Amino acid sequence: MSGISPIRTTPIRPRPAGRWVLAALAALTLAATPAATAAAAAAAPDDPVTLAIAHRSPFSCGKTFYANNWSGGHNPSGSIDWQSYNGDAINGENVRATAAGTATFDDEGATSYGKWVQIVHSDGTRTRYAHLATMVRAPGQTMSVSRGTVIGTVGSTGGSSAPHLHYEQRTASGVVDTSPTVDGVTVFLGQKKAVTSTNGCGGSSNPYTPAEVCGSGFSVIDSAALGTVGRTYLLYNAGNGNNCVVTLKLTNLGTPTAVSAFLEPQGASRTTDSGNFSYYAGPVKRSAPGTCVKWGGSVGSTSYTSPFEHCG
Incomplete structure (x- = not known):
């Protein structure tokens, strides 16, 4: 058994230390030389932990839907199909930005994504939301969004056979994350998990x-x-x-x-x-x-x- 001791001197919880904390301490230790300082500064922007964005569910607070990461035949591999859960129909639900960024709206008609939105986040990573029934801006328009901003509603436009939300998390270079995490839940390839939104x-x-x-x-x-x-x-x-x-x-x-x-x-x-x-x-x-x-x-x-x- 492990857990937190019932005796604590402070109620303030620091964020669990990650690799960036250790790197920062190392940089301070090596800061005696200008060369070390320059090397640390040059390396920092490429650290994926430093630049990580925490994503919430793309739905309203308290809403629970299945996140289905199909193991085969899903294009692109690693994208999530959000589907109805336990009698709670997903069709027509508001779709919200999972993190802040700049949203671009597009419409591919009856093919592929149909009505869809891409959001570029502060670290260059991207999320995509496809098969939307409606969008809050016309195709070709952009807007700044905060986490939780409504960008459209769930539908079945484009290459979709039933209402659902197609969702992707991509790196800054466009590579799809095959094990995306939303609201602290990681959905690995081949898994289907019920996720409740805190967005x-x-x-x-x-x-x-x-x-x-x-x-x-x-x-x-x-x-x-x-x-x-x-x-x-x-x-x-x-x-x-x-x-x-x-x-x-x-x-x-x-x-x-x-x-x-x-x-x-x-x-x-x-x-x-x-x-x-x-x-x-x-x-x-x-x-x-x-x-x-x-x-x-x-x-x-x-x-x-x-x-x-x-x-x-």
């Missing part, structure tokens, strides 16, 4: 994602809304059989307020992380391969507790 929730976006908090190897397998004030997530690491729960705030970001997260394998004790935190509670990690778990959390007075589930 625009609470009028502000938490800078952290569930997978970032839990760490490498964890993927979201379930989540529950805490009204409009937060969302609690259950993640699983298939490599080691560990579960992880984290609760993200969607309001009062940066201000310490009451937040909690808990995880309870069936037949074992419950582990809880609670306190006044600025962005999230957790991660709460427990090993529970082949065991049902009860999980949940709270933000303020709004809470969620699951039944024992996810027993595989």
Whole structure:
């Protein structure tokens, strides 16, 4: 079992250190010579971790749809088909920018993408949204968008046989990411995952994602809304059989307020992380391969507790 100690001296959560932090420390150490400083500055723009953009779901806050990364026959490979989930029809849903950038609108008629939008983000990476029923600008026009800006609605234009949203994440050079991540959920080639949107929730976006908090190897397998004030997530690491729960705030970001997260394998004790935190509670990690778990959390007075589930 691993998790956060219940005794903490500060509620402020620093962003988990990445490779750019280590590089920065190394650069400070080597800064005694002008040559080292110049070399570090020249290398920085090419660091993909430094330039990474965190994408939200392309739908409104709280909406859940399937993200289907087809393993064969999908063009281009690695693109996502967003489809209806659990009776919630996707046709006609607002499509929102997953991150800020400059949007360009296009219409290929009855072929290929049909009505589609490309957004170029601050680091040069791109996202594409295709088969739209409507767009908020005419073909050929551009506009600056923030994360959450509505750019169109889901439809079935172009080479589409049924309403869905075709979505791509591309590098600055145009290469498709075959394992795109949205709202902290990585959808690998051949996978189909239900993703719940936090795009625009609470009028502000938490800078952290569930997978970032839990760490490498964890993927979201379930989540529950805490009204409009937060969302609690259950993640699983298939490599080691560990579960992880984290609760993200969607309001009062940066201000310490009451937040909690808990995880309870069936037949074992419950582990809880609670306190006044600025962005999230957790991660709460427990090993529970082949065991049902009860999980949940709270933000303020709004809470969620699951039944024992996810027993595989």
